[in-house]
Amino acid sequence: MLQHISYTALEYRINQAYQTRLKQRGNNAEGVFWKNKSTQIARFAALLEITKKASPNLQTTIFDIGCGYGAMLNFIEQSAYSQNILYSGVDINRSMIKACWQQFPEKKHLFRLGRKPYKEVDFSVFSGTFNLCFSNKLETWEKYIFGNLEQSWKKSRFGLVLNLLCDIRPSIRKQIYYANRKQFITRANERFGPTHAISTPCVSGDVTFVISKT
Numbered sequence: 001m002l003q004h005i006s007y008t009a010l011e012y013r014i015n016q017a018y019q020t021r022l023k024q025r026g027n028n029a030e031g032v033f034w035k036n037k038s039t040q041i042a043r044f045a046a047l048l049e050i051t052k053k054a055s056p057n058l059q060t061t062i063f064d065i066g067c068g069y070g071a072m073l074n075f076i077e078q079s080a081y082s083q084n085i086l087y088s089g090v091d092i093n094r095s096m097i098k099a100c101w102q103q104f105p106e107k108k109h110l111f112r113l114g115r116k117p118y119k120e121v122d123f124s125v126f127s128g129t130f131n132l133c134f135s136n137k138l139e140t141w142e143k144y145i146f147g148n149l150e151q152s153w154k155k156s157r158f159g160l161v162l163n164l165l166c167d168i169r170p171s172i173r174k175q176i177y178y179a180n181r182k183q184f185i186t187r188a189n190e191r192f193g194p195t196h197a198i199s200t201p202c203v204s205g206d207v208t209f210v211i212s213k214t
């Protein structure tokens, strides 16, 4: 119960921060706190490449958890991935979902308010979802991340793919969470399944993790 209250408070502050930022900067990389479009896209490319390699199917269904204003769908549609990825997105922030609906008026059905897939999916993917954090307590934030991953794990046939900023030690600095690569792998291995990591190409300090069911 107490845990639930503290997560609600955390998310309230996260939602406020994203809502304000989106209003100030608009539907673009900076509007969701990315440095620029190229690092945003490099993250998408790394996540999607992994799902493509790990999926036994020609067509792979993905849920983008923390979809922001819908930039991943834009990226997919303009790339070769459009042939084999079936996309849906959810976000806990109402302003983000409204922005997705504005961007894709004919594909509104692909975007919903939420934190996990609302149906069975091949992969759940998370890009930057857990970077911004309004707690100084590492333990709280890491529990929050794993709790959220757990909900998507249950709905994902093949696994989860996510990126996190990483450093020598886990830390929270200037409201940004940094994981430790090895420690995250160990914990995800114990809690879920075989976990591997690559340094996200072209994004310094960012690591893409894949947690598989097989």
Ligand SMILES: C[S@@+](CC[C@H](N)C(=O)[O-])C[C@H]1O[C@@H](n2cnc3c(N)ncnc32)[C@H](O)[C@@H]1O
Pocket: 014, 015, 018, 032, 033, 034, 040, 065, 066, 067, 068, 069, 070, 071, 072, 090, 091, 092, 093, 096, 114, 115, 116, 126, 127, 128, 129, 130, 131, 148
């Ligand atoms: C850094 S932004 C990235 C947005 C998008 N993935 C992109 O790369 O353009 C993180 C997004 O995750 C959302 N978010 C944060 N925590 C979430 C959670 N637990 N479940 C779903 N969405 C979440 C935020 O509202 C925000 O839109």
